[in-house]
Each structure stands twice: as C-alpha cells, then as structure tokens.
C-alpha cells in the first residue's frame with residue numbers, strides 16, 4: 001500500500017524545495033499576500049517568496065504580533081484565508097496573542113512557523129530559538145496543526161490546513177517546518193485544493209425550527225460572528241418573523257442598523273426578557289445564557305458550525321449544525337408554511353429605539369465622536385474598534401450598514417489588537433477606507449507598526465483618543481477601590497510628532513466637528529497612513545449598558 005502510494009507520487013512529481021512547494025501551494029489556494037518577519041530558520045522560505053514576488057506580496061512587520069494581527073485583519077476584512085510566517089520560539093510566542101484572538105474570532109489564519117534542525121527537535125541541544133514542545137504549544141492555540149517534514153508533504157499539508165480552517169468551527173491552523181527542511185529538494189506531487197466537506201442539512205431540525213419560530217409571538221434573533229456571511233438570509237428572516245435582531249461585537253453589520261429591527265445589546269437585553277423564541281446564529285450566546293437567564297418559556301434554536309457549541313451552556317430546543325447561510329436559506333423555504341400572520345413591528349421598534357437612544361445619550365463625548373466618524377466613513381468603509389471608551393460605545397451605538405464592515409475582537413477583548421489588525425484589513429482591502437480607533441494605552445501595544453504602514457504605503461486612518469491613562473482601569477480603581485490609583489496613569493509621547501517621525505501624516509483635533517474635517521483630509525490621502533490624536537478627558541462609563549443582570553429564570 002505504502003509502496004503503491006510512493007510510485008504514484010513519483011510519476012507526476014516535479015523536483016523542488018519544500019519552500020517552493022509551500023509557496024506554490026499558497027498560490028494554488030488563492031493567497032496573494034503573506035505577512036511575515038524573517039529570520040534564519042525561514043531564509044529558504046523567504047527566498048522562495050522572493051522568486052515569486054510577482055505573484056505573492058510579502059508584507060514584513062516590525063514585531064511578530066504585527067504580522068499575525070495583520071493576517072487576522074486581512075482574514076476578517078476579506079473572509080478569505082490569510083497567512084503569516086515567523087521564526088520559532090520567541091517568534092511564535094510574539095505572535096501568540098494574535099493567534100489566540102484568531103481562534104476566538106474563528107478567523108482563517110494560517111501560521112507558518114520555523115523550527116530548529118529536524119533531527120534535534122525535542123532533544124534540548126540549545127539551538128537558536130529552541131522551545132520545549134513547540135508542536136504541543138501550537139496544538140493548544142489552534143485546532144489543526146502539523147509539521148512539514150519533506151518537500152513532498154508541503155502541498156498536501158497546506159491543502160489540509162486550508163480545508164481545516166473552514167471545517168466545523170472555522171479558525172486558524174498552523175504548520176511548522178525545520179530550518180533544514182525548507183531548502184531540501186525532492187519530488188513534489190501536484191495537489192489540488194481539497195473540497196470542503198458538505199454538511200447535510202437536517203430537514204427534521206429545519207421543520208422543528210420553523211414550527212417553533214413560526215408559532216412564536218415574540219421571536220428574537222441573535223447574531224454573532226458566524227452570521228457575517230448570512231446577512232441577506234438574516235435580514236429576510238427578520239422581516240418574515242418581524243423579529244428584532246440583536247448584535248453586539250462580532251455580529252454587527254449582519255443587519256443594517258437603519259432597519260428598526262436591528263437592536264443593540266441593552267435593547268436586546270430588554271427583548272430577551274419577554275421573548276418566547278430565539279434564533280441564535282453563529283454566536284456563543286454567552287451573555288444571554290450566562291448573565292441574563294433562561295427558563296422553560298423560551299424556545300432556543302441554535303445555528304452553529306461547531307457541533308459541540310449548541311449544547312455547551314444550555315441544551316437548545318433545536319440545533320442546526322453547519323454553515324449558517326445554507327441553513328437559513330432552507331429555513332426561509334420552510335418557514336412560510338408555519339409562520340403566524342404578523343403585522344409590522346416597525347413603529348413599535350422605532351419607539352423602543354428612540355427610548356434607548358435617550359438612555360444612551362449621556363455617553364458623551366463618545367457618541368459625538370462616533371457620529372463624526374460615521375458621517376465621514378463611507379458605508380462600505382471598515383471600522384476597527386478597540387478596548388477603549390469610544391470603542392465600548394461603538395459596539396452599542398455606531399451605526400453599521402454592511403457585513404464585515406465592523407471589526408471587534410470578540411471575547412478575548414485584548415487591548416492593543418486594533419491598530420495592527422486594522423493595518424491588515426486596510427492592506428487587504430485597498431479599495432475601501434479603513435478606520436481604526438485606539439486609546440493611548442492600546443495604541444502603543446503595536447505602534448511600532450507605523451513603520452510597516454509607511455513602508456508598505458497602507459492608507460489606514462487611526463484615531464488615538466488620549467486621556468493619559470488606562471482610563472478603564474482607572475475608573476474601576478476610582479469606583480471600587482476608593483480611588484487608590486495604581487498602574488493606570490500613562491506617560492505618553494507626542495502622538496503627532498511620533499507619527500510624523502515615521503513619515504506618516506498626523507493631526508491633532510479637539511472636537512467632533514474638527515474630527516470630521518480631519519477625517520475628510522485623511523481619507524483623501526491614499527498613499528500612506530494618517531494618525532489623528534484626539535485629547536480627551538474622563539468619559540462617562542458605558543458599563544451599565546454592557547454588564548446587565550438576570551431578567552429570566554430568577
């Protein structure tokens with residue numbers, strides 16, 4: 001059997017190096033960019049990239065976390081697989097927070113990671129960048145990983161990695177390759193991309209879901225990141241059921257916020273209290289199930305790509321496992337036969353929305369700055385949030401009109417992800433403006449990538465809201481710890497001077513009106529980055545609208 005296979009391999013195989021085979025496989029999967037930071041372990045791989053530079057761009061960063069976050073941003077903005085390449089040991093660990101975030105966001109990011117000489121792996125000889133059980137560490141960060149041990153393995157393993165990133169719960173994958181394997185030559189068989197396994201739609205479950213939802217008097221839809229590719233279907237279902245659609249971080253943009261049925265987290269919290277059926281699409285339902293409560297009067301229908309997800313916290317009435325778009329299309333076919341007659345909820349929803357806007361109105365100046373951004377960022381522009389005061393409010397009140405046009409880090413909520421992720425989004429989507437917001441704390445996590453933005457002429461616009469503090473932390477210390485402030489004040493650079501010193505454009509503005517003018521100028525500049533610093537004071541807390549209490553099953 002093994003012999004037969006090797007015969008088959010040698011007939012159609014062409015001699016090439018592992019690195020050449022790997023680059024060829026990336027190209028065969030439609031990748032045209034790799035985010036990377038070089039080093040001796042991967043020199044042969046980079047040389048293969050150099051030989052193919054007419055087909056694949058290499059965007060090099062100043063820190064490995066920048067490369068991995070850029071791949072993440074590109075994957076989120078395009079919905080397509082993206083790759084990054086770093087050295088082993090410290091290179092891998094430097095990229096690990098981004099890989100963790102890609103895992104949490106179910107983003108198809110392929111990590112290509114170097115290794116020490118193949119024969120020495122696991123032996124503790126103290127080779128450069130050696131780390132104990134690198135494969136074991138990687139296997140905790142991604143669902144699928146492997147090591148390329150010979151040229152002939154590269155195309156097959158890359159094809160398997162690509163397939164794994166879209167199988168079940170989507171997410172990152174990783175491949176290691178030893179320093180002496182990248183340059184090794186050998187016969188390499190041709191390998192076509194592997195088909196994605198087609199999941200049969202469970203017709204009984206579709207019917208059960210249609211009956212539950214169709215009979216519901218107060219249905220609610222909740223969307224997470226897994227609904228981003230099912231926007232048309234969700235919008236149609238919402239209309240058919242006259243169901244409000246709740247989205248918070250990763251689900252924003254699935255519904256157009258101009259639709260009165262599109263609701264934010266606090267309004268969703270109110271509606272959750274009285275809903276009799278919920279359709280949850282591609283979401284952990286973390287806040288509703290763990291914080292808001294459930295009871296027997298609420299029939300939950302889950303749609304999720306991960307077969308283990310629906311019953312993790314609470315067993316739903318109906319679970320539909322697979323890609324959300326085809327499942328929802330089938331539900332749209334079947335629902336009309338079971339759907340109650342429904343009158344439009346538009347007026348009623350407009351009233352609820354107006355009340356909610358009044359409650360949120362105290363979140364100033366955050367709302368006015370967000371309004372200025374929305375007025376200048378075109379509808380197809382992409383907004384990248386951050387773990388900062390204006391970012392928290394954007395998740396509740398920044399109007400989003402299209403899927404994949406609002407990026408938020410999901411449950412990792414890791415400070416400092418934003419700027420480099422936004423660079424990747426803008427690099428991969430040169431056709432639309434991308435806008436990143438940061439606090440002064442978060443921005444400096446990856447601020448060195450301003451050099452990358454200038455080097456690769458990435459026209460990202462970044463707003464830094466500067467309050468001279470880890471403001472969120474400071475507020476908690478004031479409110480809960482008797483104002484014993486510790487580790488929350490910041491010594492900052494002159495952000496305008498900092499950006500200009502890299503060759504970026506920079507401005508400082510002090511009001512929402514001035515921000516609009518600055519944004520207009522910044523978006524007009526398409527050959528490099530712009531930083532806009534906005535000095536701000538202490539802002540009102542958004543947390544009463546985010547961490548909300550139990551409303552069911554009390």
Ligand SMILES: Cc1ncc(C[n+]2csc(CCOP(=O)(O)OP(=O)(O)O)c2C)c(N)n1
Nearest residue numbers: 388389414415439440441442469470471472
């Ligand atoms: C990786 C990571 N480290 C620490 C935190 C904790 N944290 C949350 S918000 C915050 C302060 C944010 O400061 P800044 O970016 O200036 O925003 P501000 O709250 O001042 O608007 C910190 C340290 C986190 N969320 N993620």
Ligand SMILES: [Mg+2]
Nearest residue numbers: 439440469471
């Ligand atoms: Mg701050």
